[in-house]
Amino acid sequence: MNQPVLHVSHLDKVYGKKNENQYHALKDVNFDIQSGEFVGIMGPSGAGKTTLLNVISTLDQSTSGTIEIAGTNITAMKQNQLADFRSEQLGFIFQDFNLLENLTVYENIALPLSLKGVPSKDIKPNVLKVASKLGIQEIIDKYPVTISGGQKQRVAAARALVHEPAMVLADEPTGALDSKNAKSLMETLVHLNENHHTSIMLVTHDPLSASYCQRILFIQDGQLYKEIHRDTTRNSFHQEILDVLAEFATPNELD
Amino acid sequence: MLVKLTISSMRKMFKDYLVLLFGLTISIAIFYMFQTLAQNKAFIESNAMISSVVFIFHVGSVILGFITIFYIFYATSFIQTLRQKEMAMYMTLGAKKGKITQLMFFETFFIGVISLVVGIFLGIGLAVGIAELFMWQLDFQGEGFKAIYPSSILTTVIFYIVLFLLTSLVNAWQIGRKNVLDLLKAEQKQDIVKTNGIKTFIGALLAIILIGIGYYAMTEIEKLQQFGVILATVTIIPGTYFIFISLLPYVVKKLKQNRRLNETGINSFTLGQLRFRMLHLTQVLGTVAMLIALGLGAMTAGISFYHNIETQSSMYHANDVVIHQPTEEDLQTLKEMTITEQHAYSYKINDNGIYYLKQDLVENAPEVKAYDAEFELPKTKRVNEPLPAARYSLNGEEGTEELPENWWTAISTELNTSYNMFGSLPVYVLNAEEYQKVEADEQSVILVQVDDFMNYLSQFETINDNQTELAETYLRKPVENNGGKYGNYLAFKSIASGTIFMGLFLGVAFLMMMASVLMFKLLSSAGADVHRYHMLRKIGVRRSLLKRSIYRELFLLFLFPALVGLVHVIVGMQMFSFIIIEPYTKIWIPISIFFVIYGIYYLITVHLYKRIVLPKEV
Numbered sequence: 001m002n003q004p005v006l007h008v009s010h011l012d013k014v015y016g017k018k019n020e021n022q023y024h025a026l027k028d029v030n031f032d033i034q035s036g037e038f039v040g041i042m043g044p045s046g047a048g049k050t051t052l053l054n055v056i057s058t059l060d061q062s063t064s065g066t067i068e069i070a071g072t073n074i075t076a077m078k079q080n081q082l083a084d085f086r087s088e089q090l091g092f093i094f095q096d097f098n099l100l101e102n103l104t105v106y107e108n109i110a111l112p113l114s115l116k117g118v119p120s121k122d123i124k125p126n127v128l129k130v131a132s133k134l135g136i137q138e139i140i141d142k143y144p145v146t147i148s149g150g151q152k153q154r155v156a157a158a159r160a161l162v163h164e165p166a167m168v169l170a171d172e173p174t175g176a177l178d179s180k181n182a183k184s185l186m187e188t189l190v191h192l193n194e195n196h197h198t199s200i201m202l203v204t205h206d207p208l209s210a211s212y213c214q215r216i217l218f219i220q221d222g223q224l225y226k227e228i229h230r231d232t233t234r235n236s237f238h239q240e241i242l243d244v245l246a247e248f249a250t251p252n253e254l255d
Numbered sequence: 256m257l258v259k260l261t262i263s264s265m266r267k268m269f270k271d272y273l274v275l276l277f278g279l280t281i282s283i284a285i286f287y288m289f290q291t292l293a294q295n296k297a298f299i300e301s302n303a304m305i306s307s308v309v310f311i312f313h314v315g316s317v318i319l320g321f322i323t324i325f326y327i328f329y330a331t332s333f334i335q336t337l338r339q340k341e342m343a344m345y346m347t348l349g350a351k352k353g354k355i356t357q358l359m360f361f362e363t364f365f366i367g368v369i370s371l372v373v374g375i376f377l378g379i380g381l382a383v384g385i386a387e388l389f390m391w392q393l394d395f396q397g398e399g400f401k402a403i404y405p406s407s408i409l410t411t412v413i414f415y416i417v418l419f420l421l422t423s424l425v426n427a428w429q430i431g432r433k434n435v436l437d438l439l440k441a442e443q444k445q446d447i448v449k450t451n452g453i454k455t456f457i458g459a460l461l462a463i464i465l466i467g468i469g470y471y472a473m474t475e476i477e478k479l480q481q482f483g484v485i486l487a488t489v490t491i492i493p494g495t496y497f498i499f500i501s502l503l504p505y506v507v508k509k510l511k512q513n514r515r516l517n518e519t520g521i522n523s524f525t526l527g528q529l530r531f532r533m534l535h536l537t538q539v540l541g542t543v544a545m546l547i548a549l550g551l552g553a554m555t556a557g558i559s560f561y562h563n564i565e566t567q568s569s570m571y572h573a574n575d576v577v578i579h580q581p582t583e584e585d586l587q588t589l590k591e592m593t594i595t596e597q598h599a600y601s602y603k604i605n606d607n608g609i610y611y612l613k614q615d616l617v618e619n620a621p622e623v624k625a626y627d628a629e630f631e632l633p634k635t636k637r638v639n640e641p642l643p644a645a646r647y648s649l650n651g652e653e654g655t656e657e658l659p660e661n662w663w664t665a666i667s668t669e670l671n672t673s674y675n676m677f678g679s680l681p682v683y684v685l686n687a688e689e690y691q692k693v694e695a696d697e698q699s700v701i702l703v704q705v706d707d708f709m710n711y712l713s714q715f716e717t718i719n720d721n722q723t724e725l726a727e728t729y730l731r732k733p734v735e736n737n738g739g740k741y742g743n744y745l746a747f748k749s750i751a752s753g754t755i756f757m758g759l760f761l762g763v764a765f766l767m768m769m770a771s772v773l774m775f776k777l778l779s780s781a782g783a784d785v786h787r788y789h790m791l792r793k794i795g796v797r798r799s800l801l802k803r804s805i806y807r808e809l810f811l812l813f814l815f816p817a818l819v820g821l822v823h824v825i826v827g828m829q830m831f832s833f834i835i836i837e838p839y840t841k842i843w844i845p846i847s848i849f850f851v852i853y854g855i856y857y858l859i860t861v862h863l864y865k866r867i868v869l870p871k872e873v
Contacts, residue, residue, distance in 0.1 A: 059793060080797050087795025098790045102527040110518055115796060120518040159794075 004068075005167050005199045006033040006056065011065035013051050013222075025051040027222045029065070033167070036197040038190065040204060040213035042241070044248055048222040049203050050171070056201070057090060057169050058082045070166040087115050091160030091168040095175035097152040099144040105131075105155050106140045112163040130162045133196075134188060150181030157188065167199040168192075174209045186212045207245060211238040218244055260345070261358055274863060275330055276370050278775045282326050283374025283415060285768045288382045289319055290407035291400075292760055298399040299757065315761060318549070319768065322542065324418060326772050329539075329779055331363050331422040335430065338362070342430055360427040367419030375411060379403055389759050393561065395752035458501025465494030474829045484830075495548075495819060496541040503540075503815055504533055521796060525804045528784070529811055532777075539776045540816045543769045547820025547849070550765030552827050554845040555838075557758025559831065560751045562841045565709055568744035573622035573635045575708050575715075577671045577739055578701045582721055588714045589703065596622070596704040600670070603695035608681040609672055612690045613642055616662070621702050623664045638665050645689055649682035658684060670700055675738035676722070677729045708740070715741040766849055770856035773816070777809065777860055781867040788868045798869070805865055813857045821846070 013026040025048050033039050043049050054060035056067060058074050067074050070089055077085060091112075092098075099108050109127045118126070131137050134154045139147050144155065153173055160168050170189070174182035190212050192198045204210050211234050218226040226244055230237040265272060292299065293312045342355050382402040390396070469491035472483045479486065507530045510516060517523045533540070569575075574596075578585050589597075598619040603610045624633035640659035648655040649666060658666065662684070666672050672682050685693070705711055719741045726734045736742040788801055828838040 057793070080799070083792070083795050083797040085795070086793070090795070092793055094793075098786075098793070100524060100527065100787055100790065102531040102787070103523060107517070107523045107527065111521075111523060112794060114518045114520055114523060115794075115800075117520070118518075120515045123518050124514075 003035050003071075004032040005035045005037070005070055006031075006201065007066075007068040008032070008056070009066050011052075011055065011067065012063045013048075013055055013060075014063045024222050026055070026062075029219070029222075029224055031217055031224060031227075033199060033201060035199055036193070038193040038200045038202070038212070038214045040202045040210040040216040041219065042204060042207075042210055042216055042245070043219040043225070047219045049219065051222075052219065053169060053171055053201075053203050057092065058086055087112060088163065089166040091163070091165040093153070093156050093160050093168065093170040093173045095172040097144070097149075097156045097176070099152055099155055099159075101144045104141055104143055105136065105147070108144065108155055109158045109162050112159060116163060126162055127158075130158045133161070133192070134158045148181075149177055150184065153177060153181070153185050154188065157185070157192075161192065161198065167201060170200060170202045170204075172204055172206075173202070174204070174206055182206075182209060207238060207241045210241055211235075216241060216244075218248075220248060258358070261362060265362070272366065274778055275366060276373070278330050278771055279327070279367065279370035280374040280377055281767065281771045282323055282330075283371055283411065284378035284381050285764050285771075286319060286323055286414070287375055287378030287407060287411045288385070289315065289761070289764045290410050291378075291382045291402060291404045292757060294407050294410065295399065295401065295404060301399060301753070312757075312761075315549075315765075319765075320414070322546065322768060322772065323414075325538075325542065326768075326775065327415075327418050327422050328425075329772070329776050331426050332779060335359075335426055339430065356427040356430060359430045360423045363423035363426050364419055367415065367423070371412065371415050371419075374415075375408060378411070385760060385763055386756075389756050393752045393755055394748070395756055455501045455505050458497050459505055462494050462497035462500075462502045465490045465497065469494055470826045473827050476830045477832075487827075487830075491823065492545060495544050495823070496537070498819060499533070499537045499540040499544070499815070504530065504537075507533060521791075521800050521804045524787075524791065525808050528787075528804075528808050532780070532808070532812060535780065536776060536812070539773065540812070543773045544816035544819040544823070546765050546769030546772070547816060547853075548823035548827065550762045550769065551820060551824045551845060551849050552762070553758045553765065554762030554848060555824055555828060555842055556831055557755040557762060558841060558845050559828070559838045560755045560758065562837070564744060564747045564751055566837055566840070567747050568740055569708065570633060571624055571668055571743065572740040573624050573704070574669050574702045575705045575711075575740055576703045576718055577669065577722075578703070578718055579671070579676065579722060579725055580698050581701055585701075585718050585721055588717050589701070591714055592703075592711050593706045594703055595706055598702045600700050600702070601697050602700060603690070603693045603697055604677070604680070605693070605695040606680075608683055609677060610690060610693045610695070611666065611670075611672075611682070611684045613647075613684050613686050616665075616684065617642060621665050621669050622704070623661050623669055625661055625664070636661070638662055642684065645686045647684040652681050652683070655683065669702060671737070671739050673738050675734065675736060675742075676726050708744075712741075715744075762845065763848075763852070766852050769816075770853055773813065774856050774860045774863075777812065778863055778867065781864050784868045789870045792870045801869060802865065805868070806861055809857065809861050809864065813853065813860075817849075817853060 009030050011026055011029040012024070014022050014024055016022040029052065041049055041052065051060065055062045056069075058077070062075055065075070069085075072085070072089075074082065074085060100111070103111070106127060109131065110123050113123045113126060114120075128137065128140075131140055134157055136151060136154050136158060139151055139155075144152055147155070153176075157168075157173070160170075173189075174185060177185060186209050189200060189202070193200055202210070202213060210216055211230075213230065215227065215229050217224060218228075225248075228237075228240055228244060230240075293316050299312060338359070342359065346352065346355060379402050386400055386402060390400075469487045472479055472486040472490065476483045507526060511523075511526050511530065517526060578589075581589075598621055600615045600619070601612050620638045622635050622637050625636040626633045638661040640661055642659070642662065644656040646655040647658045647662075649658060649663060649672070651657040657663075666682060666684070708715075719737070719739060722739065723734050723737050726737045736746055791801060792798070825839075825842070828842070831838050
């Protein structure tokens with residue numbers, strides 16, 4: 001059952017041309033995410049989190065190495081194929097919601113389906129289903145401007161899930177939310193993961209949000225640094241995360 | 256230091272500033288071009304057919320002035336959106352507000368001055384180019400027209416300097432008034448759309464009623480006279496704005512409610528964009544529609560006048576050319592034309608009169624323009640009245656019968672046996688016996704119809720010159736117009752071409768202006784759309800689909816005012832029906848010119864817009 005939904009091997013990303021000042025944002029990164037897993041990516045600023053996310057989400061191209069999502073190697077794809085791939089296999093949740101404010105909540109959620117060419121009569125039930133999963137049926141006809149930040153992020157999550165992608169990529173989804181809304185969003189993600197087997201890759205700074213994950217990969221200076229699994233309570237996992245984060249600062253500086 | 260920073264960042268944003276400079280320059284050039292005509296009273300008065308043309312030019316000046324003011328405010332608010340984030344950054348770094356305000360002021364002013372200089376040169380160039388083009392096309396001398404007209408330069412400079420000063424002040428004041436956080440986050444501001452059902456309905460209803468009254472006034476202009484013009488103006492202008500404020504948003508909303516349409520591909524986004532855009536652009540779209548109506552109207556009127564020349568000149572002549580005593584050159588020239596009907600008639604001429612042979616005429620009866628009823632255009636008809644008597648004359652000489660009406664027309668008009676040709680000689684139509692008795696050499700006259708009069712103007716000119724020479728030998732004085740169809744054509748043309756020239760000149764100026772207003776307004780709001788297109792790209796919309804969405808959205812935004820303006824013009828041409836015989840013939844010419852100019856602006860806008868909003872691909 002446990003097929004990897006994401007397989008990353010020997011991934012390198014170099015910024016800058018040859019003979020110029022080169023910067024290795026990612027160095028030989030290898031990891032897998034199994035189908036139905038909820039994985040967090042953590043690391044200090046400048047560690048390469050965003051680069052990793054951009055490369056996996058096909059928004060940026062890797063320098064070398066392979067990335068396979070749901071069995072498809074995306075590093076060899078062309079521009080249009082990539083766009084199609086994104087629209088079919090990936091769902092995105094961003095820190096700043098990225099909703100289209102000129103469309104209603106319903107239209108925002110429906111957009112990935114209409115882009116895929118799903119007939120209009122099949123769109124509505126799908127949108128309503130995912131909206132009820134996320135508890136936003138009430139606001140379906142409103143414009144994003146008139147709803148709260150927490151609601152916006154739920155709408156974004158609904159949009160990321162409506163076309164049943166192979167994997168959801170979440171980039172600091174709680175970054176712009178207060179603690180109550182953040183908690184509720186993370187609980188929703190866990191619920192989706194546990195009950196609907198959605199594979200989620202979460203990039204975050206926030207240890208509390210990260211503590212909802214089953215597994216966390218830490219990266220530093222473009223390399224995988226450590227990997228921890230959650231096999232106890234969320235509280236102790238949170239503590240474990242804080243310990244690893246503390247290590248980041250210490251090794252050289254406190255010597 | 257700040258000045259240095261500003262200059263360097265202006266250099267970085269050169270492309271954006273280029274859009275601005277381009278827009279301002281065009282506006283100045285057009286304003287100047289318009290002024291060269293508007294202020295040249297001598298030219299207008301001596302070349303206009305309608306006495307109120309001077310008044311029309313004054314109204315035009317005022318309208319153009321208002322549009323320009325709006326235009327400049329859009330343009331400078333475009334600078335503001337470009338710069339506010341940077342200005343805010345300087346403020347957070349500790350630059351004083353006063354300094355920033357000053358910078359903003361000088362920047363706006365500086366760009367204004369550059370575009371003023373370039374614009375006036377461009378305006379002179381445009382005035383020369385367009386004037387030459389039309390004068391050449393219309394074969395119109397246009398004496399008194401000056402592309403470099405000092406008082407127009409002065410007016411343009413003063414008008415724009417005052418405007419730039421004003422807008423720089425407003426701009427600086429606005430930047431100075433906002434707080435730093437607002438400026439930094441200006442890009443993230445979101446639009447709120449409120450539509451009130453009842454208000455929309457009332458607005459839509461008002462639009463229809465007002466436009467209806469206006470159209471009625473224009474079609475009944477003969478009865479209503481000047482009151483009609485005023486009534487049409489005060490109803491159509493607000494009516495047009497109501498169309499864009501209420502009617503169109505309502506239509507788009509309805510379109511969006513069609514789920515099948517809305518939920519196909521990227522349509523929901525395109526329509527969503529369109530809906531928001533339209534609510535922000537109501538005034539602009541209304542203004543553009545009015546400008547299109549004015550510009551296209553002026554052009555259409557001009558071209559109808561031009562076409563009218565041919566119609567007028569063929570009003571009295573069924574045949575296209577008549578050649579008395581053809582020379583070898585005339586016969587050669589005839590061979591160059593496609594002739595649809597040709598008759599030759601014999602006649603004799605001496606000091607006592609001109610004598611036609613009756614049989615000749617009856618056997619090859621010519622066509623004439625005959626009046627069936629009063630107040631109707633004469634119709635082409637072949638002469639079929641019998642001529643039983645032995646002697647007829649044109650003016651009832653002694654001992655003769657008077658010619659029947661159509662024969663009279665045939666000889667005096669079609670065969671041009673007139674004072675302009677032969678002086679005041681009596682004209683007779685005789686039977687063979689009488690004709691034999693006349694002592695004079697026999698001459699011939701050829702009557703010709705061709706497939707298209709306008710195709711052979713140069714040939715007609717040759718023939719006409721020869722005929723004029725012939726006329727001069729009979730009249731023994733210089734002849735200006737020998738009275739043939741071509742002569743009439745020339746006479747009508749010299750009266751009308753001044754008006755036509757002004758119509759075309761005005762029309763092109765307005766069309767160029769309005770298209771650039773629309774372009775500018777669309778581009779100045781493009782900044783706010785950038786993040787939407789980036790977001791769409793992230794969720795996996797193909798680039799080609801994004802492009803298509805842009806093409807469609809902008810197409811519709813360009814299309815609506817064009818359609819409204821076009822309908823205004825088509826109805827508005829009714830106003831001219833009392834001076835122009837067929838106001839709608841060849842209406843496709845100005846409409847095509849319009850669509851070409853408009854199309855070019857549309858493509859430029861799409862291109863620039865794409866460059867601003869489409870994400871760069873890796």
